[in-house]
Amino acid sequence: MEPIPNDAKYVRYNISGNIFEVPAKYKPPIMTLGSGGYGLVCSAVNSESNETVAIKKIMHACENPIQAKRTLREIKLLRHLEHENIVGIKDIIVPPQRDFFEDVYIAFEMMDSDLYKVITSYEKLTKDHYQYFLYQILRGLKYIHSANVLHRDLKPSNLLVSVKCELKICDFGLARAASETYAMTEYVTTRWYRAPELLLNSSTYTTAIDMWSVGCIFLELMTGRPLFPGRDHVHQFCLILEVINILCPKKDNHEILGL
Incomplete structure (x- = not known):
């Protein structure tokens, strides 16, 4: 051009x-x-x-x-x-x-792609791919957390990859210092990768929210499908409850879950 x-x-x-x-x-x-x-x-x-x-x-x-x-x-x-x-x-x-x-x-x-595109491309991945990608996510996240920082928006599209299967975490626009003591209630994490404490509007949270996102991403990487593709906050929480064999309330869901 x-x-x-x-x-x-x-x-x-x-x-x-x-x-x-x-x-x-x-x-x-x-x-x-x-x-x-x-x-x-x-x-x-x-x-x-x-x-x-x-x-x-x-x-x-x-x-x-x-x-x-x-x-x-x-x-x-x-x-x-x-x-x-x-x-x-x-x-x-x-x-x-x-x-x-x-x-x-x-x-x-410059990176070649991101994990979302890898997952949706239906390229055949091996156990070695799964392990290497997970290792790099955890390695990068350990460094981030050691700096007292929460990423707060981990999802496949925020994990860049190269043709050599190198992986780098990106998009720190929602990241915050873990030591911040005031209520953290603004938007964090795309819903499908959001930890239960965030779905319940907890005002304080820890590095565990990033680890929850990693678990969701890892299962999606292996299966090719989102683990908890909730339509809204309530449906998202119900999908999580189903996995641990707890029936989601059928009546007044929003009131019962406090959402």
Whole structure:
């Protein structure tokens, strides 16, 4: 795709109707890797290091306090967390106008896919694959927890993988310090991987919530199906109760479960 002229230091690319503005050192091919509510992720080549990176564009990063805190939290944590099983930041791109900007661009090390795509591709995996992926998840998570941090949003799409089966944990926008004592009631963890204490609106929780997510991910990796694909909070809790042979109440579920 052809660059849109800007100035000598920055180049703009139109990617599916989205303007992607990066320093001129990042050269084509600029390819879309993914998108979501946060914005857009594209690959590019750093001409100075000849290294392919994944650039995450966080749209309207400072539009509201919650989004701004999430962006700042991810940058601060990943600048300090350096581990083989945690995705690394390669560059925090300074905006052309530092006094006024809406979007934030962060360059991460490049990975080939994520565990969600691996699971849904129906590629035949062996016991060695299962063990190696789980080992790397636990290894990275042990490091995160040793830094007194809870990830709080572990799910297959937040586990990046390479063609060599290397795995790295990403997306620390919802991570928090485990020592924070105030009530932690904001959104955490995609529902299918959410621990029971979160479903019951517990105001405090521990590293156990991340371990619960790992267990759900591991079973999904082996079976190809989510372990607890709840339609809502109540259905999610009932699915968990069924696994441990406890009948879910049929009457006034929301009132009984306090949801």
